[in-house]
Amino acid sequence: xxxxxxxxxxxxxxxxxxxxxxxxxxxxxxxxxxxxxxxxxxxxxxxxxxxxxxxxxxxxxxxxxxxxxxxxxxxxxxxxxxxxxxxxxxxxxxxxxxxxxxxxxxxxxxxxxxxxxxxxxxxxxxxxxxxxxxxxxxxxxxxxxxxxxxxxxxxxxxxxxxxxxxxxxxxxxxxxxxxxxxxxxxxxxxxxxxxxxxxxxxxxxxxxxxxxxxxxxxxxxxxxxxxxxxxxxxxxxxxxxxxxxxxx
Numbered sequence: 554x555x556x557x558x559x560x561x562x563x564x565x566x567x568x569x570x571x572x573x574x575x576x577x578x579x580x581x582x583x584x585x586x587x588x589x590x591x592x593x594x595x596x597x598x599x600x601x602x603x604x605x606x607x608x609x610x611x612x613x614x615x616x617x618x619x620x621x622x623x624x625x626x627x628x629x630x631x632x633x634x635x636x637x638x639x640x641x642x643x644x645x646x647x648x649x650x651x652x653x654x655x656x657x658x659x660x661x662x663x664x665x666x667x668x669x670x671x672x673x674x675x676x677x678x679x680x681x682x683x684x685x686x687x688x689x690x691x692x693x694x695x696x697x698x699x700x701x702x703x704x705x706x707x708x709x710x711x712x713x714x715x716x717x718x719x720x721x722x723x724x725x726x727x728x729x730x731x732x733x734x735x736x737x738x739x740x741x742x743x744x745x746x747x748x749x750x751x752x753x754x755x756x757x758x759x760x761x762x763x764x765x766x767x768x769x770x771x772x773x774x775x776x777x778x779x780x781x782x783x784x785x786x787x788x789x790x791x792x793x794x795x796x797x798x799x800x801x
Contacts, residue, residue: 615794620737624698624801627743627751635701635759636686637752638745653752659684660776666692670768674799676700676760677790679740682783683730683756688774690750697764697771698799700742704756705733726785732756734787737795744801758787763799 625631629638629651639653683706691697707723708731721733735758745751750772753759762771776783789795 617790618795619798620795621798621800622700622740622742624742624744624799627699627745627749632743632751634703635743635757636754638749639688639752640749653688653750654686655688655752655774656686656755657774657776660778662774663777663779664772664774666770667773668768668770669762669764672761672763672769674698674763674765674801675797676763677796678786678788679735679758679760680784680786681706681732681756681758682753682775682779683726683728683732683785684783685776685779686755687753687759687779688750688772689753689762690772691745691762691764692770692772694746694748695764695766695769696744696746697762697769698742698744698801699751699762700740700760700797700799701753702735702740702758704754704758705735706756707731707733728783728785730785732785734792737789737793740789740797742797742799760797 627638632638637653639651642651679700679702681704689699723731724734725731740758743751762769789797
């Protein structure tokens, strides 16, 4: 698999603290109620949070690089950093580490069949879910592909202590958690062949499913509101000037 040396530093925006500006011989300030002071404090806090680090954007006119990635067959060993590969087991087997280790504790599980159409072997964005593991598999065992990067969720307490970790900015998702943006150099692609499915660890970045057929039906296990409140997406083309094409 081809590796990249394309990481771009992200710009950390500096936020001025909310303050009052003195002026010569000011008139006596009107009395302010406790509720008004509380509203002002909340406004200042929101302004600081809104100015948190944002992903860097590529400069206007910068050429987008097309990076070709060769797909690797997903096996329990090759996919271990991202989740699990689950294949058929004999009826009557007891639960063990070879089974999908699920975390569905933060909501109502949703198990459904989704039909995907026109998903060619290329991508320029990647997504993670911070509150749930996810299981994906093609119905009928058709081959499909998934671009992935390792989870990069950051502990909330650590993120409030510092706006960055090393040279990378710590970002806050609209879902409320903190994370580091994925490094384009660490993206890889897996092929899933035959009657098996993938379990993605909580926070694993993923792009897909992608496939060569016109349409494929997939079974999907996540939470009932994952698609509404737990979608954090990084746009490689916009922020890193990179788009990926899968070779296989």
